Amino acid sequence: MSTRLLTVAAAQLGPIPRDEGRGAALDRLIALMRAAAARRARLVVFPEGALTAFFPHWFMDEPAEIDAYFEKDMPNPDVQPLFNEARRLEIGFCLGYFELAREGDVVRHYNTSILVDERGGVVGQYRKIHLPGHAEHQPRQNFQNLEKRYFDVGDLGWPVWRAFGGNVGMMICNDRRWPEAYRVMGLQDVELVLLGYNTPYVSVNGLDEPPHLPMFHNLLSMQAGAYQNATWVVGVAKAGIEEGVHQIGGTCIISPLGEIVAQAATEGDELVCATLDLDLGLGQKRGSFRFDAHRRTEHYGLIVERTGAKGPKD
Ligand code: CDV
Numbered sequence: 001m002s003t004r005l006l007t008v009a010a011a012q013l014g015p016i017p018r019d020e021g022r023g024a025a026l027d028r029l030i031a032l033m034r035a036a037a038a039r040r041a042r043l044v045v046f047p048e049g050a051l052t053a054f055f056p057h058w059f060m061d062e063p064a065e066i067d068a069y070f071e072k073d074m075p076n077p078d079v080q081p082l083f084n085e086a087r088r089l090e091i092g093f094c095l096g097y098f099e100l101a102r103e104g105d106v107v108r109h110y111n112t113s114i115l116v117d118e119r120g121g122v123v124g125q126y127r128k129i130h131l132p133g134h135a136e137h138q139p140r141q142n143f144q145n146l147e148k149r150y151f152d153v154g155d156l157g158w159p160v161w162r163a164f165g166g167n168v169g170m171m172i173c174n175d176r177r178w179p180e181a182y183r184v185m186g187l188q189d190v191e192l193v194l195l196g197y198n199t200p201y202v203s204v205n206g207l208d209e210p211p212h213l214p215m216f217h218n219l220l221s222m223q224a225g226a227y228q229n230a231t232w233v234v235g236v237a238k239a240g241i242e243e244g245v246h247q248i249g250g251t252c253i254i255s256p257l258g259e260i261v262a263q264a265a266t267e268g269d270e271l272v273c274a275t276l277d278l279d280l281g282l283g284q285k286r287g288s289f290r291f292d293a294h295r296r297t298e299h300y301g302l303i304v305e306r307t308g309a310k311g312p313k314d
Contacts, residue, residue: 004165004278006192009036009044010234012251014268015242018053022078025051028269029095030085037089039273042118043164047196047238048096048111048128048173051079054198054238055098056146057245059137066150070100070109074122087120092164096172096196098151099127108152113170113196117163124161126170127154130178133204143245145204147174160188166278173197176235177221179228186229187291191256191278193225196236201246214248219260227258230281230289239267256281 011032016025036044055069075083086093099112111128133145160169169185176195199218203209226233239249251264253274262274
């Protein structure tokens with residue numbers, strides 16, 4: 001009989017207006033955190049960029065205007081109330097935000113998340129690696145997707161931390177579409193992957209896709225990642241119509257067998273809770289997905305050499 005039970009809350013957010021200060025967003029995060037604690041959650045997971053509107057959806061040229069969306073320290077006086085409340089409630093959290101990092105004379109901009117334990121200590125930090133979209137202004141598009149303009153590629157890899165009684169990793173939004181992101185953590189015996197996303201209903205590649213596909217691909221990639229690596233996945237949306245961009249909800253908690261065990265019903269602020277058995281993936285990890293017995297890495301190498309591992313050209 002397992003004793004490794006962990007109650008987790010996925011805290012979906014509705015839109016954050018562009019002209020709203022950090023304070024209003026903080027109030028909403030704290031309200032969701034209190035609701036999570038009332039449901040006896042030990043960990044609450046917030047979306048990608050949970051403190052501001054998702055600004056890569058519009059073009060800006062002025063460095064000061066851009067930097068206003070970034071946190072220079074974490075925690076900082078604006079965000080400290082969230083850390084204080086978490087410590088008071090003895091609840092951990094995962095928070096997505098935009099990070100301005102000074103490395104000597106160099107300033108870097110990352111799309112980041114941190115994991116904080118029940119005592120308010122930072123367990124780990126992740127910087128988004130797969131940055132979708134484009135670097136140049138594309139005025140003919142209805143909205144922009146300028147992550148390549150505003151962010152540097154994350155430089156911390158995908159570590160897995162021992163926390164909350166299990167092995168926990170983080171990724172951010174577009175990462176969830178890449179099997180490598182889950183696999184790097186799967187190879188470290190990850191048991192719980194936390195991720196937030198901002199995903200528009202409309203294709204950012206200008207493709208004329210049927211409207212059901214963004215949600216289908218969202219769930220497909222998270223359920224496949226969970227199943228193939230026998231890990232829990234908690235995926236948390238910033239949903240609804242934000243600055244004219246309609247984003248999907250679908251916040252959900254997915255078991256190591258690939259099944260959705262809890263899912264949001266709205267596109268607003270909404271808490272989705274479940275009690276996870278962190279041992280649930282063990283059967284798969286000792287069976288079909290026992291990596292040392294069944295993975296055929298020597299063959300993967302040959303295939304990569306023959307093909308050059310390149311996709312089609314433009
Ligand atoms: N924030 C994201 O990374 N969004 C992308 C969109 C732009 C496709 C995603 O993969 O959901």
